[in-house]
Amino acid sequence: MQETPKGSRLHIAIFGRRNAGKSSLINALTNQDIALVSNVPGTTTDPVYKAMEILPIGPVMVIDTAGIDDVGDLGALRVERTMQVLNKTDLAVIVIDPEEGITSFEEELVKEIRKRNLPIAGVVNKSDTKTVSPAELATWRQMLALPLLLISAKTGQGIEELKRQMIKLAPDDWEGPQLIGDLVSPGDTVVLVVPIDLAAPKGRLILPQVQTIRDLLDNDACAVVVKERELKEALDSLKNPPRLVVTDSQEFMKVGADTPSEVMLTSFSILMARHKGDLETLVAGAKAIDALQPGDKVLIAEGCTHHRQADDIGKVKIPRWLRQSVGGELDFAWVSGGTFPPDLTKYKLIVHCGACMLNRREMLYRLAIAREAGVPIVNYGLLIAQIHGILYRALAPFPLAQMILEE
Amino acid sequence: MQETPKGSRLHIAIFGRRNAGKSSLINALTNQDIALVSNVPGTTTDPVYKAMEILPIGPVMVIDTAGIDDVGDLGALRVERTMQVLNKTDLAVIVIDPEEGITSFEEELVKEIRKRNLPIAGVVNKSDTKTVSPAELATWRQMLALPLLLISAKTGQGIEELKRQMIKLAPDDWEGPQLIGDLVSPGDTVVLVVPIDLAAPKGRLILPQVQTIRDLLDNDACAVVVKERELKEALDSLKNPPRLVVTDSQEFMKVGADTPSEVMLTSFSILMARHKGDLETLVAGAKAIDALQPGDKVLIAEGCTHHRQADDIGKVKIPRWLRQSVGGELDFAWVSGGTFPPDLTKYKLIVHCGACMLNRREMLYRLAIAREAGVPIVNYGLLIAQIHGILYRALAPFPLAQMILEE
Incomplete structure (x- = not known):
């Protein structure tokens, strides 16, 4: 599995008091699908960075703020730790425990996050065991000046709606996975199969093809661009097999036949599907x-x-x-x-x-x-x-x- | 020398009566610079096709209509021959002998050319030996409804002005030499060196680079696209040296050093200079x-x-x-x-x-x-x-x- 570079992962920090259910929420966000979790080592009181796949958001870095969830006010040490986390955060999620309601912890946290102009998603967890009255919810919303979503990390209620909100709140310049650059190492050769049909505008290549070439160059790789008819010849001209062959979907059958089975093969539309969605x-x-x-x-x-x-x-x-x-x-x-x-x-x-x-x-x-x-x-x-x-x-x-x- | 394909040469037919100076004009159009002339064999009475370089027009095909320049009216045979030539003509030049003035030959010829909506340049030759009065010139212009340029194929007077007029009259879809396609054979590999500087718009390649890749594909060649830093590696990855290396001008020194001296090297701006001018x-x-x-x-x-x-x-x-x-x-x-x-x-x-x-x-x-x-x-x-x-x-x-x- 190619690791998505850290820089293109959306960094999501999960805040909340010790019993609010941060860990359950992280599980709920990932567990319903296959989640690839790799913990970055840290002390028990330091925030833990988890590279994950949250569908349909894609590769993200979840920051589990276990170390700064103590009861009571944000002390000096915890303010410092919070600020360190917020320096790396694209999107903050605050998990509220309905048994406790809004405390000075949540109020000060929201203040700190707002100082940095970061987007916040607020959730009230445990909807399966604790009923929150509309009046109570309205009060809490007003206290934080934040919409709050009722969820249950345990049953999954509201989780997809939360994901939708997270996508909406994600910063504009958040790009997600690269088109192809993360699939290659410097010096790699990638063969791009570009059929030229009569409908293709003269003197041009279509945008996904240009973007792929450019992304390979940006990542110190080499693009061999060829029509499907000359693919075999192009592969034969290389001393070593290429890292990858990318073809236009309409030529997949022919290109698949001409590409040795040990060479990875994909299509421009699959690269675009990953890049765009x-x-x-x-x-x-x-x-x-x-x-x-x-x-x-x-x-x-x-x-x-x-x-x-x-x-x-x-x-x-x-x-x-x-x-x-x-x-x-x-x-x-x-x-x-x-x-x-x-x-x-x-x-x-x-x-x-x-x-x-x-x-x-x-x-x-x-x-x-x-x-x-x-x-x-x-x-x-x-x-x-x-x-x-x-x-x-x-x-x-x-x-x-x-x-x-x-x- | 790579031959420019016939299809992209402007076809210029030179008409005129036997003594009007067609051959001298053809020499004058080319002789002042190096002319590459290759006669296409034909009988003495058939038109002769000469692949030539007329500066600054570029590669042209001059059709020397020696076989249809007889004195008198256009007989049936000569009409047929004229029509055959006009089928291949992009631009007609009529050379008028000032000793003879306008005869039915020129009048019928202009009529035939106009039927086909082809552009005509009219010249009165021999300005060095025969003075044409303004009144006489005006009459001739009126007879043919055509601007007439006084030239001397012998001294070169008016030749550059004629070339300028020829460019102006050339059909809109006349494209001139290809960008790179005429320099390669099917199956050839060409290495394109594309530096990515910070100013280059994200996810894009500049147009001459895209046009070059596309032209190579259109001509059944393979484009290896690489940054200057990975050029050496890319050249090493090929079993055989490429047909040509094309680089961005700003990287010429580095690329020149990394390209073996037996491999032809040029730049995108030189390709564009030829293509555009x-x-x-x-x-x-x-x-x-x-x-x-x-x-x-x-x-x-x-x-x-x-x-x-x-x-x-x-x-x-x-x-x-x-x-x-x-x-x-x-x-x-x-x-x-x-x-x-x-x-x-x-x-x-x-x-x-x-x-x-x-x-x-x-x-x-x-x-x-x-x-x-x-x-x-x-x-x-x-x-x-x-x-x-x-x-x-x-x-x-x-x-x-x-x-x-x-x-």
């Missing part, structure tokens, strides 16, 4: 295609309202492939631009476009809404790869995603 | 830097009016380099956007920007105006290469340009 959630969505039944409702969502062509992928091709895969008729609905329809729960699958007109935050937000509604979501590129039986090989650089597909 | 004329301009004297007037011309930075290349860097090269002060003038000042003859050198905002036709037109005024013209990229002593090596793929620099 959350690969694992989309892979789980691709897997859900197998469970579709004739008559199921499928929502096809596009991020923009482009001019549709006769063989439009969203209107024509994807419905055809899905019908063939299911072996019967499906009940399709379409949305484009704007947002999702209010009730998603009636759909068995959401198929989203590549989101070239959406930024990462907006795409993650949509993934979060789908997860909250419990509806699997996949994008065009992954759906195509899955239906053509090539998704597993194309996920070679992403073992976590491969595990989700295999499960 | 006329490499040989600009090389002659680069050579003229050596002849500059302190006090000489130098015109610095930019194609657009961009926002100038503190160390602007046109305002600051190029004047400094030229002063250092000359060893004294120079008298600089600047123009931007629009056109050249009316009197260019007072300048000893014109330094033009890379013309990223101008199309090929406009750049060629400016080169033609400079040539007409007898003023050498160079562009930024070639000036920098020449002043840093690397132009000769960077012209390795272009023997004609190398010859001009060496002369």
Whole structure:
């Protein structure tokens, strides 16, 4: 598994008093899916940094502030420790214990966080065992001047809504995983297969291709750019096999045949799916295609309202492939631009476009809404790869995603 | 010498009666500079196709219509031959003999050419031996409804003006030489050295780099894209040396040192200079830097009016380099956007920007105006290469340009 560099992980600090349920919340945020947790060693009273995968947010660094959760006021030492944590924080989560309510700890903490202009998500935990009256909740909200979400780390209630809020609160410049740079080491060679069809504008390459070349250069790697027809020749011209071959999805079959099986192979749309959204959630969505039944409702969502062509992928091709895969008729609905329809729960699958007109935050937000509604979501590129039986090989650089597909 | 593919050469048909001076005109269009002429075999009465270099127009195909220049009306056979030639013509030049004036030959010819909507340049030759009165010239112009230029193929009078007119008349879709595709064979590998400086926009490559990659793919070649720091490693990773290394001008010294001397090396700006304008004329301009004297007037011309930075290349860097090269002060003038000042003859050198905002036709037109005024013209990229002593090596793929620099 390639480690996502620390710099591109969203740093989430979890604050709360000793019995508020910080650890349970961290488990709840990750446990429902496969979580890769690697603790950074520290003393028992120092904050612990945990590199994790929170779906659909992606790779994050959770800062468990066990050392500064003592009862009572923030003493000088704990203020200092809090400030050290906040220096590295992109987003703060405050966990409130409904048995205790708001104390000076939470009030001073919010003050400290606000001084640094950091976003805060506030949750009242233990909704499964302690009922909070609307009046009480309103008082607490007013005391902190903060919306508070009722959750249960134990039952999972409100967790997906919290994730959605976290995505909304994440800073604008938070980028998430790199396109390809984290998959290579300096000096590596990566072969990019770029088919030139008649529709490709003269003298240009499409943006994901340019972004991939640039990301390789930024990471001291070398990009070998070639058409599918010359791939074999290009591979033969190298003294050593490349680190990775990346192809346009439409040439996956030919490129797969020409690439030695020991060389990792993926596609530009998989790289973009990870960069723009959350690969694992989309892979789980691709897997859900197998469970579709004739008559199921499928929502096809596009991020923009482009001019549709006769063989439009969203209107024509994807419905055809899905019908063939299911072996019967499906009940399709379409949305484009704007947002999702209010009730998603009636759909068995959401198929989203590549989101070239959406930024990462907006795409993650949509993934979060789908997860909250419990509806699997996949994008065009992954759906195509899955239906053509090539998704597993194309996920070679992403073992976590491969595990989700295999499960 | 790489042959420019026939398709990207402007096809110029030269028509005229037997004694009008077609051959002299063809010589005059090419002889003043080095001309590469290769006759395509044909019978004596068939038109002869001559692949030539006419500066500053670039590689052209001149169609010498010796077989259809007989005296008198266009007979059926000659109409057929004319039509065959016109099928391949981008631009027609009619040479008029002032001893004969306008005959039915010229009138019918113009009619045939106009039927096909082809541009026509009309010249009255032999201005050195035969004086044509303004009244006579006006009558001829009226008869053909065509502007007529007085020239002498023998003395060269009016030839540069004719070239300028030819550029103006050339069809819009005439593209000239390829960026790089004509320098490679299918299966060739070309290494592109792309430095990433802090100013480079994130996630992007600049257009000449993208265009070069695309042109290589369009021509079944493979592009190895690498930063200057990883070039040595990239060259070592290849079983065979690449066909060519192309570098950003600013890294020429380092890339030159890391590229084996038997591998051809050039720069993106030289490729663009050839693609957008006329490499040989600009090389002659680069050579003229050596002849500059302190006090000489130098015109610095930019194609657009961009926002100038503190160390602007046109305002600051190029004047400094030229002063250092000359060893004294120079008298600089600047123009931007629009056109050249009316009197260019007072300048000893014109330094033009890379013309990223101008199309090929406009750049060629400016080169033609400079040539007409007898003023050498160079562009930024070639000036920098020449002043840093690397132009000769960077012209390795272009023997004609190398010859001009060496002369």
